[in-house]
Amino acid sequence: MGDTFMLSEEGLARIEPFFPLPRGVAPVDDCKVISGTIHVIRNGPRWRDAPLEYGSCKALYNRFKRWSGKGLFDKILSRLSAKDGPREGD
Structure with a gap:
């Protein structure tokens, strides 16, 4: 993946309570969406130049x-950067 950022499973677990329950169309992978946004x-x-x-x-x-x-x-960003756990990407 080169220099792309990918949220760890631990990081994803810390912010999972913020995700709405999926409905309708098959959901997009939350980990990829958060990682891509970061x-x-x-x-x-x-946005259109974000890695595929x-x-x-x-x-x-x-x-x-x-x-x-x-x-x-x-x-989500506050939870990821909270002092009670490691920061993603550091």
């Missing part, structure tokens, strides 16, 4: 917008 935020590419390993750029952007609008993405 990659875009950290490295600054446009993270899935559809449209899915990344739409999930980020939806979760940000509900305040969930801030909670």
